[in-house]
Every structure is written in structure tokens, then in C-alpha cells.
Amino acid sequence: MCLAIPAQIIEQPSSNTAIVNVGGTTKTIDTTLVDNLKPGDFVIVHVGYALTQLDEAEAEKTLALLEELAS
Amino acid sequence: MKYIQAFRSAKLAKKLITAIQHAVNPKHHYRIMEFCGGHTHTIHRYGIPHILPPQIELIHGPGCPVCVLPIPRIDKAIALAQTPHVILCSYGDMLRVPGSHQHSLLRAKAQGADVRMVYSVNDALNIAKQNPDREVIFFAIGFETTTPPTAVALQYAKQQCLNNFYVFCNHVLTPPALEALLNPAQGEPPALDGFIGPAHVSIVIGTQGYEKISKTYQKPIVISGFEPLDLLQSILMLIQKINAKQNTVENQYTRAVTQAGNLKAQQCIKETLELRDTFEWRGLGDIPHSALKINTTYRTHDAEQRFKLADTNGQEHKSCKCGAILRGVKKPSDCKVFATVCTPENPLGSCMVSSEGACAAYYAYGRLQHDTQKKTQSHPA
Numbered sequence: 001m002c003l004a005i006p007a008q009i010i011e012q013p014s015s016n017t018a019i020v021n022v023g024g025t026t027k028t029i030d031t032t033l034v035d036n037l038k039p040g041d042f043v044i045v046h047v048g049y050a051l052t053q054l055d056e057a058e059a060e061k062t063l064a065l066l067e068e069l070a071s
Numbered sequence: 072m073k074y075i076q077a078f079r080s081a082k083l084a085k086k087l088i089t090a091i092q093h094a095v096n097p098k099h100h101y102r103i104m105e106f107c108g109g110h111t112h113t114i115h116r117y118g119i120p121h122i123l124p125p126q127i128e129l130i131h132g133p134g135c136p137v138c139v140l141p142i143p144r145i146d147k148a149i150a151l152a153q154t155p156h157v158i159l160c161s162y163g164d165m166l167r168v169p170g171s172h173q174h175s176l177l178r179a180k181a182q183g184a185d186v187r188m189v190y191s192v193n194d195a196l197n198i199a200k201q202n203p204d205r206e207v208i209f210f211a212i213g214f215e216t217t218t219p220p221t222a223v224a225l226q227y228a229k230q231q232c233l234n235n236f237y238v239f240c241n242h243v244l245t246p247p248a249l250e251a252l253l254n255p256a257q258g259e260p261p262a263l264d265g266f267i268g269p270a271h272v273s274i275v276i277g278t279q280g281y282e283k284i285s286k287t288y289q290k291p292i293v294i295s296g297f298e299p300l301d302l303l304q305s306i307l308m309l310i311q312k313i314n315a316k317q318n319t320v321e322n323q324y325t326r327a328v329t330q331a332g333n334l335k336a337q338q339c340i341k342e343t344l345e346l347r348d349t350f351e352w353r354g355l356g357d358i359p360h361s362a363l364k365i366n367t368t369y370r371t372h373d374a375e376q377r378f379k380l381a382d383t384n385g386q387e388h389k390s391c392k393c394g395a396i397l398r399g400v401k402k403p404s405d406c407k408v409f410a411t412v413c414t415p416e417n418p419l420g421s422c423m424v425s426s427e428g429a430c431a432a433y434y435a436y437g438r439l440q441h442d443t444q445k446k447t448q449s450h451p452a
Contacts, residue, residue, distance in 0.1 A: 003109050003297070003427075004216065004271045006074045023075075030193055032223045033336045042074060044274060044327050047162070047213075048191025049220040051336070052274045052327055059074055059326035066083045066300060069090055 004046035006054050009039050020045065074326070078298030087303040092124050094310045101127045102262055103309055104399055106249065107269040108135030108427025109297055115436035117299040127306065130261065131432075133248055133354060133397040134269055136213045136241075137164045137425035141351040142385030144241055145170035148210050150380050151239060152176055152184040158202060160195035161210035163188045164425045169418060171386040176210075192224040199228070199236040208237045208374045216271040218242040218363065219336035222343040225369045237374040240365050243350065245272045246280055247361035252398065253288045256356060261399040265309045267302065268294040270324050277332025281320045289318040296324040343369050353421065354397030391420035396429050403433040410434055 007020035007029070016032045022045065031037055034050045042054035095101070105111055111131045114120060120129055133139050149170055152159035159176070166176045166188060180186040185205075189195050192209055199207035211221045221238060228236040253260050268281055273294045281292045291312035295305035305323045312321065322328050343366060350362030365373040387394075391413070392406035403409050403422065413419040415431060422428035 004274075008073070030191070030220070030223065033219050033333060033339065035335065044271070046216055046271060047220050048193055049223070051216065051219070051271065052333055054074060055326045056074075059077075062304075062323075062326060063077055066080075066087070066304065069083075069086055 004044045004051055006042050007045045009037055009041050009043060011039055012037070018043075018050065075298065078296065078300040080300060083300055084303055087300065087307060088122055091127070091303065091307050091310060094307060094314065095124045095126050096314060097126060099126060099313075101310060101313060102130060102264050103127065103267060103306065104130045104132045104252075104261070104263050104265075105267040105295075105302075106132035106134040106245065107267075107272070108138065108425065108429070108432075109270070110134075110267055110295065110302060111429050112427060112432045112436075113297055113299060113302055115432040117302075118437065119299065119302060121437070123306070127310070130263065130399040131396070131402075131429040132266075132399060133252070133352065134214065134245070134272075135397075135422070135425050135427040135429075136217070136243060137168060138393060138397060138421040138428050139243065139248075139352045139354065140165075140168070140212055140241055140421065141353045142170050142387060143351070143383045145176075146174075146383040146385060147380050148239060149174055149176055149179050149184075151208050151210075151374060151378055152179045152186050153182075154206075154378060156205050158185045158187060158198060158205050158207045159210055160187045160189045160198060160207060162190075162212065164427075165210055165212060167418060167424045168421045169388070169424075171383060173388070173419070192220050193227075196224055196227055196233065196236060199233050200231075203235060206235050206237065206377075208239050208378075210239050210241070212241045214243055214245050214269070214272045215275040215340075216269075218344070219275060219333070219339050222336075222339040225343040225365065225372055226339065228372050229369060234371065237372050237377055238365060239374040240344065240363060242344065242363045243352070244361050244363070245269060245276070246284055247358050248352065248355065249281070249284050250288075251352070251355050251358045251361070253284070253290070255398075263290065263399070264313045265291040265293070267305050267309065268292045268320070270295060270297050270301075270327070273322075273324065273328045273332070275333050275336045278320050278322050278328060278330050280332065285318055285320045291318050292320045294320070294322045294324050294328050296327070352397075354394035388419040393420035393422045393430075396422055403430040406430070410438055
């Protein structure tokens with residue numbers, strides 16, 4: 001139920017909607033809950049709503065930490 | 072997809088497992104509960120229990136909103152669906168959950184009720200717009216993750232004077248459930264060393280939502296993402312915290328979760344919903360202040376105000392062990408009807424229905440492995 005997936009914003013047809021790319025398919029989502037989004041941003045989508053913007057710098061930091069562990 | 076595949080790397084997973092093996096104290100038995108049903112599924116889908124050192128036991132928690140909804144609430148949803156001129160909209164999983172006497176929304180639909188499966192609450196709003204002569208009820212379930220969209224939909228309905236749109240609100244809260252597990256009204260709490268905390272609930276409430284519980288009950292909590300590397304890293308972090316007796320909240324899922332959470336989402340909830348005095352959870356019983364209802368400002372959209380429905384006693388199937396499984400006291404394989412009478416095609420209890428239920432996870436992934444292990448234990452070679 002609480003499953004949510006990363007999706008990338010393609011365009012924003014209105015102030016509270018966005019068309020996103022989810023693993024190759026496009027979908028219109030509601031962006032009321034997250035401010036200051038722009039095309040190219042990644043968001044976490046749950047039941048048709050963006051819940052937060054994915055922090056790409058933090059994602060890279062986590063991956064770098066794991067790589068460091070693996071080296 | 073970017074930010075999914077990277078967190079499924081087999082090479083990094085192997086290294087993390089080695090690190091976990093080194094971190095484990097061979098004399099300690101680590102009992103870790105993953106609260107969230109989404110984590111239960113990742114754990115079984117990727118075979119994580121079988122690659123961890125034997126000292127680590129993962130226990131499944133009650134974090135599946137479909138599973139914890141008590142039968143009387145399902146009976147009410149079925150009664151609402153059977154009310155004349157009503158269209159009842161719901162997320163997919165809820166349609167198959169058995170209520171009293173194995174009745175379900177899907178069976179009600181087969182008998183003529185207008186029940187529709189929706190992906191988003193906004194779909195239910197559109198159905199209400201397209202059917203002004205019908206009363207459209209959204210059967211809202213879910214933890215804090217799913218609550219903000221319901222709150223926004225209530226605001227849309229009010230702004231757009233969509234007076235035929237109602238919400239049957241069953242939103243529940245994570246921290247009170249954690250507390251009820253650790254401090255049960257009856258019986259002993261399950262022996263647990265720490266928790267893997269929910270990912271997407273925490274996007275909304277932030278890591279701050281768990282600090283009081285971690286401190287009061289002296290348990291470490293690591294908020295974890297949903298991918299296999301996220302879970303392995305969280306398990307490593309928990310083992311290190313348990314070893315160091317560091318009973319605090321830590322965040323592994325930093326790419327999405329912050330300390331304060333999504334303030335805008337919290338505000339939307341505050342404006343539309345309020346705490347219930349108490350709410351019944353399947354398996355956990357009545358928990359004070361553990362669920363939300365629609366507040367007086369939005370009461371014209373409250374299905375419980377518009378349609379007065381009598382309470383039912385809620386008849387559980389006698390053999391179903393969902394309650395004990397949700398408390399972390401039993402495992403699905405301990406239930407005698409698991410995978411025999413109770414299957415995803417013919418579920419007797421909610422844990423076999425939901426895509427996040429522990430029984431469904433055991434059934435879908437590694438059921439034969441569990442069988443073999445059981446046989447080996449009862450008939451050692």
C-alpha cells in the first residue's frame with residue numbers, strides 16, 4: 001500500500017499537475033503536496049500524487065558510501 | 072529506471088552481506104522487526120532471510136493497512152456499496168478482503184453493487200463529477216503515506232462544491248501502532264532488538280515521528296528505503312546500533328526522508344482530518360488516538376455522517392491466524408490453513424490478500440523453501 005516509485009517530471013501542464021516518466025511510461029500526477037518542482041526533477045509518486053522530491057545528491061551520497069564499502 | 076536499478080546491485084549486496092557477517096556478534100540473537108509490509112515483500116522477493124547470518128531473525132510487523140483493518144469496517148464498506156444510488160470506489164486490494172462470513176466487496180459487486188477499483192483518489196473525484204445524480208464514496212485506507220492525497224481530495228471537493236463526493240475514512244497512524252506493539256494492553260510484548268522503520272510513511276511524518284518511542288522503549292529504529300540494498304544497509308546499521316546499545320532513530324533513506332517530513336502534507340491533513348479517540352486494529356485491538364476521521368469543517372463529505380450504519384460484531388474465520396501474525400507472535404507458516412485452504416485465490420484472511428501481507432509474501436516467494444526447512448527441522452537427517 002505504501003509503495004511509491006521514483007518518476008521524472010517531463011512537463012507541468014498546470015500548477016498542480018505534472019506529466020512524469022515512470023520506467024518508460026508517462027503518467028499525469030498531482031503535485032499539490034510538493035512545491036518548487038521543475039521538469040527534470042525526480043519525485044516519489046504514491047497513488048497518483050508526488051509525495052516528495054527525490055534528493056539526487058543524497059541518492060549519490062548513499063551509493064558512494066555503498067561503493068566505498070565494496071572497494 | 073534511475074534510482075531503482077542502482078539500489079539492486081548484486082555486487083554491492085554481496086559486500087553488504089559480508090559487512091553484516093563481520094558486524095554480527097555470534098553469541099547474540101538479533102530480533103529485528105520490519106514494520107512495513109512493503110519491506111516484508113522486498114525481504115522475501117530478494118531472498119534476504121536466506122542470505123543473512125543465522126543470528127538475525129526478521130519479524131514481520133503490522134504495517135499493512137489492508138491487513139490491520141478490522142472486519143467491522145469491511146462489513147461497513149460492503150453495506151455502503153449495497154446502498155441504493157451509491158458508487159463505492161476503493162484501492163484494488165480492499166476489494167478481495169473477506170469481511171464477515173467471507174463476504175467481500177468483489178462479491179457485492181458480483182451481486183450488483185457498483186464497486187469500482189481506482190488507482191488514485193482523484194479518479195474517485197472524477198467519477199463523482201461524471202455522475203452528479205449518484206453518491207460517490209471513496210473507501211479511504213492507508214497509513215500516513217496515503218492520507219495526504221485523501222486530504223487534498225477533500226479540499227478539492229469543497230472548493231468545487233462536489234456535494235456527491237464522500238470519504239469513508241479509515242486512515243491509521245504508525246507511531247501509536249508501534250507503541251501498542253511495545254506496550255500491549257494484554258500479554259507480553261514481542262522480544263525485539265530494533266525496528267526497520269517505514270520508508271514512505273516517514274516522507275510525510277519525518278524521522279522526528281519516532282524519536283519519542285525510540286527513547287521511551289529504548290529501541291533503535293532505522294528508517295529504510297524499499298530497495299534490497301536499502302534494506303541490507305539498514306540491517307547493517309541496526310546491527311551496529313544494537314551492538315553499541317545506541318537506542319536512537321537513524322535515517323538510511325536520506326534521498327527521500329527528512330527529519331521534519333513533508334510540512335505541506337502535514338498541513339493538508341491538519342486542515343481536513345482529526346484524531347479519533349480510539350480505533351480497532353485487527354490483531355492489536357483498540358488503540359487510543361491511532362486513526363483519523365474527517366473534521367467538522369469537512370463533515371458534509373464524511374460518509375459516516377451521511378450514511379448511518381450499524382456496527383457489526385465482525386466474524387473472523389476461526390482458523391485464521393492473521394491477528395497473531397500482525398503482532399509478530401506467529402509466522403504465516405505457523406498457520407495450519409496457510410497455503411492449503413487459504414491461498415491468494417481463496418483468501419481466508421487479509422494477510423493473504425494484500426500485496427503487502429506477510430502471508431502473501433510467504434506464499435509468493437520461497438513457500439517451498441519454508442516447507443523444506445520445516446520438514447528438515449521436524450525430521451532431521
